[in-house]
Amino acid sequence: MKQVRIHGPDDVRLDEIPEPEPGPDDAILAVAACGICGSDVGYAKLGGVQGPAPEPVPLGHELAGTVVAVGDRVRGIEIGSRVALNPGAAGFGLGSGGPEGGFTPRLLVRGAGLGKSLFPIPDDMPFEIAALAEPLGVGMNAVDQVDVQPGEKVAVLGAGPIGLSAIATLHDRGVEDIVAIDLSETRLEIARKLGAKDTINPKNDDLWNDLGRLHGTEQLYWMDLVDTDVFIEATGSGALLKKAIERGGNGSRISVVALHRQEVPVDFMTVLMKQMRLQGAIEYPERFENMLELLARRDLGPMITHRFRLDEFSTAFEVAKSPDAGAKIMIEIG
Structure with a gap:
């Protein structure tokens, strides 16, 4: 065979x-x-x-x-x-x-x-x-690890299968303010079908200006920040992860689910001052049936x-x- x-x-x-x-x-x-x-x-x-x-x-x-x-x-x-x-x-x-x-x-x-x-x-x-069910579990676990709640504002960085799975999970749980970010218009169209309220293509738009327009902005000390509560990092881009740490709001959380095969320098003074949470996410929720149940109720x-x-x-x-x-x-x- x-x-x-x-x-x-x-x-x-x-x-x-x-x-x-x-x-x-x-x-x-x-x-x-x-x-x-x-x-x-x-x-x-x-x-x-x-x-x-x-x-x-x-x-x-x-x-x-x-x-x-x-x-x-x-x-x-x-x-x-x-x-x-x-x-x-x-x-x-x-x-x-x-x-x-x-x-x-x-x-x-x-x-x-x-x-x-x-x-x-x-x-x-x-x-x-x-x-x-398997890729859905990876995206679902990324959401679980940062305890996203309805009413929070979420940016999903990367609309590949894992980012799309995170979007589907968020939408299924009643999270409405989801922004999907990707360089592919095809993937952004899918993201909208799965529950993203808004999309941003950094090839055509200014990512941080547009995200600030959608989620609002805030200022902490000398830092101009976006008022996004949660980032799901599903791109594997070290530069984008560094930017999310720099521009993420006070008390924001970042769930890192992408594979970063190269070291990413982290400004922990920024993390400290913003009381930001950086969270890794790998594999799936403990109960594998969670994914199959979502697949049964949503397309x-x-x-x-x-x-x-x-x-x-x-x-x-x-x-x-x-x-x-x-x-x-x-x-x-x-």
Whole structure:
């Protein structure tokens, strides 16, 4: 069978591998849909999760499918169940440096017997929608970490899939004053569909002047600030993060969910004087069902802008490298 694996920097191949056999605590999943994550693009550029690895590195961790086999000690998971996957729950780094990855027709889910990896989805939920549970969880956790409340003013920096997931979460929780910031008009249009009240494209507009116009301004000592309560930083741009720290208002919070692979200098005197909160956010809420429940009550379909077959993966991956091309790139397998 086929599986997408990294062989070195910018060397991603669709390899032929043996079909998996489940151990007593494992399950086999017939993968129906698997999304390309921004981290997949980053891993490919590096040649592995942290750099070139001694063995090929399988890709793919945003997925859903049907259980087709279970090990002898697995309980509570039935063959034929339609499920979404929590890729990190069992501790094997699925699609993120571990021995398995989701861009394949048959996936070995190690440790499925622990009951933390596979979650049933409604019969009427398309697999591609269920596959959004993983990126939705990352955006939802970014919101959770800074305790956003209805009535607060939020700026989401970056309207890729994680930023869009944060916007969908905010809107679902009754937060209305959401501003999405991105360089892609396609992504900003999706952001508006998912709940952003306003959008700013820094290619065409002055980001901080426009954000001040929308959220108001304030002055603290000698600093001219925007009156935004919360920033969700989903761009990975160190320069933009530094600017948010500089221009964010008194008592504002910044949730950093993007991967910043380069060091970002922080002016902690500014953080101190504004009593600003900087918060990292990684992975998902403790309860994975939260994402599936949101997907059941709200249409996040606009996030999926491209669909490709597994044998078209090289073309799909090139699209995923271009932020202007769209948002979530979905690989249809089953």
